Amino acid sequence: MSEPPPVDRQEIAADLERARRTLHEILGRATAADFDRRSAGTRWTNEQLLFHMVFGYMVVRRLLILVRVFSRLPDRVGRGFARGLDAATPAFHEVNYLGSCAAATVFDRRRMGRQCDRVIANLQRSLARETEANLLRSMAFPVRWDPLFTETMTLEQVYRYPGKHFDFHRAQLTLG
Numbered sequence: 001m002s003e004p005p006p007v008d009r010q011e012i013a014a015d016l017e018r019a020r021r022t023l024h025e026i027l028g029r030a031t032a033a034d035f036d037r038r039s040a041g042t043r044w045t046n047e048q049l050l051f052h053m054v055f056g057y058m059v060v061r062r063l064l065i066l067v068r069v070f071s072r073l074p075d076r077v078g079r080g081f082a083r084g085l086d087a088a089t090p091a092f093h094e095v096n097y098l099g100s101c102a103a104a105t106v107f108d109r110r111r112m113g114r115q116c117d118r119v120i121a122n123l124q125r126s127l128a129r130e131t132e133a134n135l136l137r138s139m140a141f142p143v144r145w146d147p148l149f150t151e152t153m154t155l156e157q158v159y160r161y162p163g164k165h166f167d168f169h170r171a172q173l174t175l176g
Contacts, residue, residue, distance in 0.1 A: 013128075016057075060158060060159070134155055135154065
């Protein structure tokens with residue numbers, strides 16, 4: 001069996017930077033009315049949704065730890081954990097909604113850009129330190145939590161996830 005091709009870290013790093021720059025562009029051009037307007041297809045305002053998009057990067061930092069731990073345990077442990085999380089999906093969605101509403105009052109339009117800069121810089125450093133073997137580690141995921149989650153995800157896929165999450169929600173913004 002041949003080895004998988006090396007992970008394209010530059011592509012992942014470029015996507016992290018693309019989203020960071022895009023967020024700053026949005027924050028720089030949106031008006032107060034834009035931030036307060038309801039987004040399309042969510043219960044959030046644009047400002048709350050923008051924070052949720054940044055939060056996707058914050059969550060990845062924790063997901064990386066989980067993958068590193070669960071990938072070393074028997075598969076049945078990780079699958080059981082993912083099933084338990086899937087069972088809690090309704091509560092997760094409510095906490096996810098309310099948490100982004102509350103957090104957007106702290107990491108608002110004036111502060112979320114700096115938070116995004118810090119989180120993405122941390123992810124960039126973490127990505128640069130990962131071994132190829134670590135990037136191939138995987139664990140089961142709760143597929144009901146997010147349409148972008150797959151049943152099993154590698155560390156590489158987790159690094160790629162927040163850009164997809166960002167783009168998915170960017171399409172729901174209703175900016176002028």
